[in-house]
Amino acid sequence: MTKKNTAGNIFTALTYIFLYAPIVVLIVFSFNSTKSRTVWSGFTLNWYKELFSDSLIMSSLQTTLMVSVLASLIAAVIGTFAAIGFYSMKKQWRAPFLTVNNIPVINADIITGVSLSLLFVSAGLFMGFELGFGTLLIAHISFDIPYVILSVMPKLYQLDRNLFEAAQDLGCTWFQTIYKVVIPEIMPGIINGLLIAFTMSVDDFVISYFTAGSSVETLSMAIYAMTRRRISPKINAISTLLFAVVLILLIIVNVREARQQKANIKKQKMLKGSN
Amino acid sequence: MNRSSAPAGFKERVASVWLPVKSFLERYRRQSFAYPYVLWMALFVVIPIILIGVYAFTSAEGGFTLENFSGITNYIPVFGRSLWLALVATAICFIIGYPVALAISRMDAKAQRIMLMLIMLPMWINFLLRTYAWMSLLENTGLINRMLAAIGVFDWINAMHSGNPNYTPITHFQLINTNGAVVLGMVYNYLPFMILPIQSVIVKIDPFVIEAAQDLGASSRTVFRKVIFPLSLSGVISGITMVFVPSVSTFVISRLLGGSTNMLLGDLIEMQFMGAAYNPHLGSAISLIMMAIVVICMSVMNKFGEGEEQAVVM
Numbered sequence: 001m002t003k004k005n006t007a008g009n010i011f012t013a014l015t016y017i018f019l020y021a022p023i024v025v026l027i028v029f030s031f032n033s034t035k036s037r038t039v040w041s042g043f044t045l046n047w048y049k050e051l052f053s054d055s056l057i058m059s060s061l062q063t064t065l066m067v068s069v070l071a072s073l074i075a076a077v078i079g080t081f082a083a084i085g086f087y088s089m090k091k092q093w094r095a096p097f098l099t100v101n102n103i104p105v106i107n108a109d110i111i112t113g114v115s116l117s118l119l120f121v122s123a124g125l126f127m128g129f130e131l132g133f134g135t136l137l138i139a140h141i142s143f144d145i146p147y148v149i150l151s152v153m154p155k156l157y158q159l160d161r162n163l164f165e166a167a168q169d170l171g172c173t174w175f176q177t178i179y180k181v182v183i184p185e186i187m188p189g190i191i192n193g194l195l196i197a198f199t200m201s202v203d204d205f206v207i208s209y210f211t212a213g214s215s216v217e218t219l220s221m222a223i224y225a226m227t228r229r230r231i232s233p234k235i236n237a238i239s240t241l242l243f244a245v246v247l248i249l250l251i252i253v254n255v256r257e258a259r260q261q262k263a264n265i266k267k268q269k270m271l272k273g274s275n
Numbered sequence: 276m277n278r279s280s281a282p283a284g285f286k287e288r289v290a291s292v293w294l295p296v297k298s299f300l301e302r303y304r305r306q307s308f309a310y311p312y313v314l315w316m317a318l319f320v321v322i323p324i325i326l327i328g329v330y331a332f333t334s335a336e337g338g339f340t341l342e343n344f345s346g347i348t349n350y351i352p353v354f355g356r357s358l359w360l361a362l363v364a365t366a367i368c369f370i371i372g373y374p375v376a377l378a379i380s381r382m383d384a385k386a387q388r389i390m391l392m393l394i395m396l397p398m399w400i401n402f403l404l405r406t407y408a409w410m411s412l413l414e415n416t417g418l419i420n421r422m423l424a425a426i427g428v429f430d431w432i433n434a435m436h437s438g439n440p441n442y443t444p445i446t447h448f449q450l451i452n453t454n455g456a457v458v459l460g461m462v463y464n465y466l467p468f469m470i471l472p473i474q475s476v477i478v479k480i481d482p483f484v485i486e487a488a489q490d491l492g493a494s495s496r497t498v499f500r501k502v503i504f505p506l507s508l509s510g511v512i513s514g515i516t517m518v519f520v521p522s523v524s525t526f527v528i529s530r531l532l533g534g535s536t537n538m539l540l541g542d543l544i545e546m547q548f549m550g551a552a553y554n555p556h557l558g559s560a561i562s563l564i565m566m567a568i569v570v571i572c573m574s575v576m577n578k579f580g581e582g583e584e585q586a587v588v589m
Contacts, residue, residue: 005378005381008374008375008377008378008381009378011374011375011378012374012375012378012379012390015371015375015466016393018463019393019394019397019463019466019467020397021412022405022408022409022412022463023397023400023405023408025408025411025412025418026400026404026405026407026408029411037411038411038414038416038417038418038421078311078312078315079312081308081309081311081312082308082309082311082312082313083309084305084308084309085305085306085307085308085309085310085312086309087305088302088305088306088308089306089309093306097309097313097316100316100320100321101316103320103324104320106516106520106569106573107520107566107569108520108521108523108524108541108565108566108569109521109524110524110525110526110541110544110545110562111324111327111524111562111565111566112323114327114544114548114558114559114562115323115324115326115327115562116319116323117548118323118326118327118330118555118559119319119322119323119326122326138319139319141315142315142319142320145312145315164301164305165298165301168297168298168301174301174304174305178305199398199399202399203398203399203401203402205401205402205403205527206526206527209549210548210549219401220401220402220403223401223403223404223407224403224527227403227407227531231404231407235404236404239400239401239404242399242400242401243396243399243400246396246399247396250392250396254388254389254392258385
């Protein structure tokens with residue numbers, strides 16, 4: 001058993017090296033003093049300095065953050081309410097709705113993007129609008145909501161079926177039942193869904209590409225436009241920065257969780273001791 | 276006593292009628308929370324897909340036609356290539372991903388958390404940039420070829436052929452703009468989607484089930500074959516879908532790593548909507564067929580999983 005485990009661990013380590021090799025290359029060459037992405041010619045921080053004066057990159061970064069934050073927040077609200085609604089339905093109604101909910105998750109991005117662009121273009125002809133930030137936001141909300149629902153539903157199923165009635169018997173209005181009893185219970189699911197939705201939005205290229213039109217550009221779209229010419233090391237610099245931010249956030253979250261777990265265990269031990 | 280019990284009895288009777296009605300109304304009100312999203316789905320999920328169907332069966336003039344589908348016959352090689360490369364990439368992801376998922380799920384809880392975090396971390400680097408980074412590794416003058424040259428691989432190969440007059444010395448391996456590079460890009464980008472669902476299912480297997488099998492005399496190999504693998508099948512199925520679907524429909528990976536000559540289905544669709552060959556009707560027809568392929572593949576896959584819950588997303 002242990003022997004098999006070492007083999008498995010070595011294989012896993014090799015896989016992780018494979019996953020991180022291009023990222024290391026990307027980060028190392030963000031410090032390269034020339035524009036080459038294969039020849040190392042000396043250390044510099046110039047790309048990081050130039051990054052902040054590059055209006056194209058900064059505005060596309062702003063668009064990406066704005067659309068991702070807005071879309072994931074709106075999706076979290078609509079999705080949470082929808083999940084509570086689906087949960088309260090009879091199975092014969094819930095099942096088809098959940099199937100439709102899964103379509104954007106399972107469908108290829110390109111089909112989601114193309115189908116939305118068909119809708120936006122033809123609706124735009126009727127109502128006289130063009131593709132832009134609005135259509136981009138609607139598209140992002142549409143593919144974010146299913147992830148919120150998929151992570152909230154399991155939390156709802158963990159609830160006691162009688163919780164709603166118990167809360168109302170104790171005098172809660174329907175709004176208080178949701179706001180004071182149900183939402184706190186399913187909060188981990190909502191936060192999780194929000195984070196997945198945000199990640200999906202930040203990383204999305206394909207759906208944005210088909211729904212944003214030519215007036216707005218997300219960071220992914222800017223990068224794609226650049227790959228046709230040559231990517232400036234400034235892009236390496238900004239992704240290194242984003243990577244560092246996420247890494248630090250993840251470490252903080254994990255350390256805090258680990259501490260809380262330790263504290264909980266201590267508490268339990270103390271309680272047992274006092275008994 | 277009589278005086279106090281009469282109103283109480285009355286209250287109870289009212290309650291016995293009113294409470295079920297009330298809880299029914301409450302339930303009904305809670306159901307209505309889903310209505311905004313149901314409307315949203317109708318507008319932005321169902322209608323767009325119907326539009327694809329409408330476009331696929333109409334011509335630019337607006338009449339019904341099947342021409343879009345007969346036009347597709349020219350692109351059969353592209354369909355074949357896409358399916359083949361996606362299948363190869365999915366198979367490789369499975370072969371790499373399953374052992375890794377198994378190894379991770381055998382670690383202790385803390386190590387598991389770190390390993391999972393490390394798998395998700397690269398997803399935070401823009402997917403285009405990760406693919407672009409592979410370009411700098413695979414190019415003819417890229418890092419891999421430079422490294423091979425530095426340790427003298429090409430000199431050695433050229434020296435082996437020195438007797439042959441027709442031989443032209445090589446200075447690099449052709450790595451980029453090949454099918455191999457495209458498959459590599461798919462495996463690299465979608466491997467986490469194979470590892471995560473499989474791992475999440477294996478972790479949930481009751482350790483007592485495995486212990487029971489061992490107590491009944493099963494070797495570790497039999498335990499894996501008869502217990503662990505069958506129980507992890509639902510994770511495998513969602514992993515396979517989550518790798519195959521984006522692989523078969525990508526146009527970014529093929530454009531960056533496959534060069535301009537190696538077209539995939541995704542490129543074909545993209546060209547009909549954004550490219551010079553603007554023809555959304557043909558594009559919709561191709562999209563429709565691609566959706567059909569995905570649905571067929573998935574229903575075949577689900578047959579294997581027989582009734583297992585299938586929504587394992589991260």
